[in-house]
Amino acid sequence: MKGYAGKLLRVNLSEGKVSKEDISDSMKIDFWGGRGFAVKLLWDEVKNVDPLSEYNKLIFSTGPLSGQALPSSGKMVVASKSPLTGGYGDGNIGTMASVHLRKAGYDILVVEGKSKKACYLFIEDGQVKIIDALELWGKNTFECQDLLEKRHGRNSGILLIGSAGENQIRISTVMSQRGRAGGRPGMGAVMGSKNLKAVVIKGTQNISNYDDARLKELGKKGYEEIKGKESYEFWMKQGTMQAFEWCNENSCLPTYNFREGVFEFSKEMDGYALEKLHVARKGCPMCNMQCGHVIKDSADQQAELDYENVGMLGPNIGLRSLPQVALLNRMADEWGLDTISLGSSIGFLMEASERGLISEKIGWGDFEAAQRLVVDIGRGEGLGKLVSRGTQKASEILGKGSQGWAMHVKGLEISAYNCHACPGMALSFGTSPIGASHKDAWIIAWEISTDRFSYSEEKVKKLIEFQRIRGGFFESATVCRLPWVEVSFGIHWYPEYLEAVTGNRMGWEDFYKIGDRIYNLIRAYWNREVPQFGRMWDYPPDRWFEDPLSQGKMKGAKLDRGKYDQMLSWYYDLRGWDKNGIPTQETLNHLGLNEVSKEIIG
Amino acid sequence: MAELKFLGYLAEVAGARTKNLVLDNPTPLRNILPSSFPREDVIILIDKKVGNFDSVIENDNLVIVMPVLSGG
Numbered sequence: 001m002k003g004y005a006g007k008l009l010r011v012n013l014s015e016g017k018v019s020k021e022d023i024s025d026s027m028k029i030d031f032w033g034g035r036g037f038a039v040k041l042l043w044d045e046v047k048n049v050d051p052l053s054e055y056n057k058l059i060f061s062t063g064p065l066s067g068q069a070l071p072s073s074g075k076m077v078v079a080s081k082s083p084l085t086g087g088y089g090d091g092n093i094g095t096m097a098s099v100h101l102r103k104a105g106y107d108i109l110v111v112e113g114k115s116k117k118a119c120y121l122f123i124e125d126g127q128v129k130i131i132d133a134l135e136l137w138g139k140n141t142f143e144c145q146d147l148l149e150k151r152h153g154r155n156s157g158i159l160l161i162g163s164a165g166e167n168q169i170r171i172s173t174v175m176s177q178r179g180r181a182g183g184r185p186g187m188g189a190v191m192g193s194k195n196l197k198a199v200v201i202k203g204t205q206n207i208s209n210y211d212d213a214r215l216k217e218l219g220k221k222g223y224e225e226i227k228g229k230e231s232y233e234f235w236m237k238q239g240t241m242q243a244f245e246w247c248n249e250n251s252c253l254p255t256y257n258f259r260e261g262v263f264e265f266s267k268e269m270d271g272y273a274l275e276k277l278h279v280a281r282k283g284c285p286m287c288n289m290q291c292g293h294v295i296k297d298s299a300d301q302q303a304e305l306d307y308e309n310v311g312m313l314g315p316n317i318g319l320r321s322l323p324q325v326a327l328l329n330r331m332a333d334e335w336g337l338d339t340i341s342l343g344s345s346i347g348f349l350m351e352a353s354e355r356g357l358i359s360e361k362i363g364w365g366d367f368e369a370a371q372r373l374v375v376d377i378g379r380g381e382g383l384g385k386l387v388s389r390g391t392q393k394a395s396e397i398l399g400k401g402s403q404g405w406a407m408h409v410k411g412l413e414i415s416a417y418n419c420h421a422c423p424g425m426a427l428s429f430g431t432s433p434i435g436a437s438h439k440d441a442w443i444i445a446w447e448i449s450t451d452r453f454s455y456s457e458e459k460v461k462k463l464i465e466f467q468r469i470r471g472g473f474f475e476s477a478t479v480c481r482l483p484w485v486e487v488s489f490g491i492h493w494y495p496e497y498l499e500a501v502t503g504n505r506m507g508w509e510d511f512y513k514i515g516d517r518i519y520n521l522i523r524a525y526w527n528r529e530v531p532q533f534g535r536m537w538d539y540p541p542d543r544w545f546e547d548p549l550s551q552g553k554m555k556g557a558k559l560d561r562g563k564y565d566q567m568l569s570w571y572y573d574l575r576g577w578d579k580n581g582i583p584t585q586e587t588l589n590h591l592g593l594n595e596v597s598k599e600i601i602g
Numbered sequence: 603m604a605e606l607k608f609l610g611y612l613a614e615v616a617g618a619r620t621k622n623l624v625l626d627n628p629t630p631l632r633n634i635l636p637s638s639f640p641r642e643d644v645i646i647l648i649d650k651k652v653g654n655f656d657s658v659i660e661n662d663n664l665v666i667v668m669p670v671l672s673g674g
Contacts, residue, residue, distance in 0.1 A: 230640060231669060234611030242610045246671050249609060417673065442673030449645040449652060449670065485672030488643055553650060 001028050002210040003064040003501035009106040011121060011128065013194055014054055014113030018128045023107060030592060033063025034478030035471070036518045037108055038079035038090055043525055043596065051083035051186070052168055052193040054114035060101065060159065060199070061108045063478030064501050067099035067286070068207070069219040071226055071489065072480035074098050074285025078159075082185035083193075084170040084341075084390050085411035085435050087526040087533075092439075092475060093174060093182025094284025097157030103203025111194060120160075120198040122152065125205065133197040138163060140334035141175040144198060152200050160198035161188045162336025164378040168192050169388045171341035171377070171413070175333065179282060179292060179304040184338045185412050185434055210503035218500055222483075222493055223288050229487040232289065236281075238271035239291040240307035240486070245270045247311070250448055251554035252418045252425070255315040256364060257347035258407045258543060261418040262552035263315035269322045274305065277322055284480065289487060297326035298367075305329060311416030312343025317350060318364030328370055335378035344413035345387035346373050348394060348406055357400055358383065404542035409436035410526075419540060420549045421557035422447060424459045427567050430538040431463070433471065433522040440471030442485070455563035460570045472515020517591040519575070520583045524596050527582050534580040538568055604659050606634070609668035615639055616667070628658045631665065643670040 008021045023037075031040045038059045049055035059079045066075055076098035082089025101109060104125050111121070115130065118137040122129045136144050141162040148158050157176070164172035165188030172188030173181045191197075209215055226232060234242065244266065247253040251261035267273070274293055282304050283290025292304040303326035313319065313328045332339045353362040360383055362369045376384025387394045391413055395406035407414045412435020419426035428441040441463050450459075469491070474481040477498065483489035499505045527533050540559070548558040572579065576587030588597035604623045608616040616636065623634065631646065632639075632655040646653040647666040659665060 230615070231611040234614055238610075243671055243673065246609050246668060249607070249666060249668070438673050444673060445645060445670045448647070451652070 001025055002208055002503050003498075004028055004033075005102050005105050005107045005207060007106045008108040008110060009123070009128065010110045010112065011130070012113040013111065013115040013119065013130065013196065016130055020106075028064075030514070030517060032476040032514050033066070033107065034061050034075075034077040034092070035079065035090055035475035036514065037061040038077055039088060039518060039521050039525060041108070041110060042079065042081060042088065043521055046081050048529065049081065051081045051086065051190060054112075054194070056081050056190055056193070058111040058187065058190050058194065058196075059108065060097070060111075061478070062098055062102055063476055065497055066478040067102045068209070068497070068501060069216060070286065070479065070497055071219070071222045071483045072284065072287040072289065074287065075478050075480055076101070076182070077475060077478055078174045078183035078187045080183075080187055080190040081529065082411075082434070083168070083189050084186035086530050087410060087435075088522045088529075089183070089185030089187060089434055090475075091173065091183040091185070091187060091434075092478070093159070093176055094180050094287070094480065095157055095159060095176035095182075096285050097159045097176060097199065097201050098478075099285050100157035100201040100203040102207055103205050104201055105203065105205055109199070111191075111196060114193065115195040118195050118197055120148075120196065120200060122200045124202045136197045137166060141336050142178050142334055145178055148198060148200055152202065155202070157201040158198060161191045162334055162378070164335040164337045165189055165192035166197070167378065167380050169337065169378060169380055170390055171338050171345065171388070172336050173338045175336050179333050180284065181333065181336075181338065184340065184437065188336045209501050211500045215497070215500040218493065218496055222489070226289055226483055226487055226489050229489070231487050235289055235487055237275055239293050241271040241274045241293060241305065241310065243307040244310060245272070247417065250444070251421055251549060251552045251557070252444060253315055254311050254414075254416045254418050256318055257316060257344075257351045257405060258414065258418050259351075259405075259547065260551050261420055261549055261554060265320035266315070268320050269310065269314055269325065273322055287480065289483060291482060295322060295326050297330050298323040299327055301327075301330055303327065303330035304333075308416045309339035309343070312340050313346075313370075316343045316347045316416070317370060319367060319370065320365060321367070324367045328374060331371065331374045335374065337374065337378060340415045341390065341413040342374065342377065344391055344407050345377060345394070346370055348387060348391045348402075349373065349383060351405060352398060352402060357398055357402060404546065407541050407543065409540055410434075410537050412436050414540070417442075417444060420544050420559065421452060421554040423453070423455050423559055423564060423567065424463055426540045426544060426559055426564065427460065427571065428463055428466070430540055430568065431467075431571055433519060436540070439475075439481075441466035442470075455560065455567050457570045460567050460574060464571070464574055467519065468512045468515040472518055473511045476514065476518060513591070517593065520588060520591055520593060521596060523577070523581070523583055524588070524593070524600050527600055534582065535568070538581055539564070604661050604663045604665065606665045606667065609666065610671070612640070612644065612667055612669055625659065625661050628660045631655050631657050631659050634659060644668070645670060
């Protein structure tokens with residue numbers, strides 16, 4: 001099939017063995033790419049293993065649109081069995097490695113086994129080398145990126161981990177290009193467990209597409225449409241940080257460990273404050289609406305900010321200074337820690353301190369303490385050890401009711417949206433296939449524009465539609481969703497892109513079915529890998545049901561557990577899952593997952 | 603006096619982040635906004651309730667006009 005490099009590159013670090021495999025047409029048709037490829041491989045090859053053992057596999061996966069001359073296409077999915085959640089884990093990352101992997105002749109890289117000593121992979125078209133990385137081990141991600149670029153040239157794609165990944169900290173991510181991150185559910189720890197410090201890719205070939213001339217024309221029109229959007233100029237000024245004021249206004253800003261939805265110092269750190277500090281912009285390959293806004297941090301270094309990291313390392317820990325948030329964010333990027341889970345972990349510790357559950361005194365907004373905690377968490381030492389396996393595990397250790405305000409779903413920390421007054425978004429976090437991520441279905445604006453407080457079946461249907469498009473289509477075609485979601489770039493372009501790339505004309509009903517196949521396989525994976533997996537894994541923390549907001553326009557708001565439960569039942573019905581959230585035999589067979597059905601149902 | 607708050611790029615379209623207006627009579631929102639104001643992908647809340655461009659605005663109303671963000 002056109003539009004694919006067509007090969008899977010497999011590297012076994014235990015044996016030092018490299019192999020190249022054809023990707024079957026049925027794999028391309030049924031699972032498409034990115035997340036679809038990843039979950040299919042994990043289902044087939046990673047069964048009931050310790051995520052940090054040599055038996056787990058780390059998958060770098062692209063899709064048919066990745067790296068093409070199309071808007072915001074420089075994306076790749078990083079996936080593995082998650083050491084943070086125990087279930088399916090993935091994340092997308094914007095990186096030149098996506099472009100170079102495809103140019104080197106591969107759609108997928110699978111890393112398996114464990115190297116005896118620190119190493120990195122160097123892939124240059126057909127040549128693959130496993131190289132000693134002793135001198136790189138211990139370097140932060142910025143230093144390591146510099147060294148590898150010096151050695152292999154800047155025209156290369158580099159994926160790497162920081163010391164947090166080396167130390168197998170379960171909230172560590174894979175990094176690239178001094179600030180790009182992907183793989184929230186501990187993909188950095190999986191890479192570290194294999195003694196793999198980095199992957200460097202240099203590709204020189206071109207993907208063979210069905211109609212390159214058409215693709216070029218479509219790409220040009222797409223970039224032009226984005227630049228012509230009425231909201232484009234403002235997007236370029238504030239990027240995702242425009243959400244800061246928006247969320248504060250709508251009482252969904254994560255504040256004081258998600259206790260509140262508004263922050264009293266919001267004006268000091270919103271998108272307008274960012275504009276005044278802005279010194280540069282960074283982004284992913286092939287993108288003309290770059291979302292990374294660079295400011296000088298409180299140590300006068302350049303640091304990249306976006307809404308998620310400001311929300312979680314700002315109001316969620318009571319910090320009110322953007323340059324200080326920027327320093328924490330820079331440290332997280334150097335260590336290779338996920339900024340969302342980091343902010344949630346620090347917030348959890350601050351609340352534990354406030355409640356007297358730990359002896360250390362860490363006040364809200366204590367910048368010095370927060371810096372120390374980043375280091376402790378990266379090392380897995382001191383107080384950092386408590387949260388280095390995530391807030392779920394920390395609360396199990398700490399007990400005393402802390403499980404109710406450990407802000408996670410399925411073990412993955414909730415991203416920067418408070419849902420005391422957003423039941424649809426709470427369900428989105430509850431049913432996200434990797435744990436509490438916003439990327440699959442962000443429904444807050446829709447529910448505010450309709451009936452914010454309703455727990456309706458219509459809302460559940462809308463949520464599933466978002467999951468099909470965002471979590472199904474975009475994660476598997478493996479391009480960035482932001483042009484569509486942030487500046488209203490026409491979604492009708494994407495079937496045309498795929499036709500020019502592959503030669504196949506497909507519509508949204510086709511995309512939805514592929515998305516449903518992927519979602520059901522991910523769900524089956526959780527069911528197989530996590531003991532006693534079921535309905536209780538799909539609930540957000542007690543805090544949103546029991547502790548009402550005490551400030552702002554939504555004062556008094558909290559979720560209704562019974563009504564949430566009803567929405568969850570509707571969700572299962574619409575998905576074709578049983579009352580415990582397990583896909584039925586009929587659903588799996590309808591999606592062509594008969595073998596999966598036999599394994600989990602019998 | 604009615605207070606209108608504009609979020610995101612809509613503040614630039616409206617020419618201000620906040621406008622305070624004294625209305626002689628109840629007035630449909632569309633008559634208050636510039637003619638160039640976007641009509642799609644806009645959320646309107648009037649005193650915390652969902653409104654639209656035809657909603658009648660009176661003094662003492664708090665109107666929030668915001669773009670449909672999509673949360674990254």
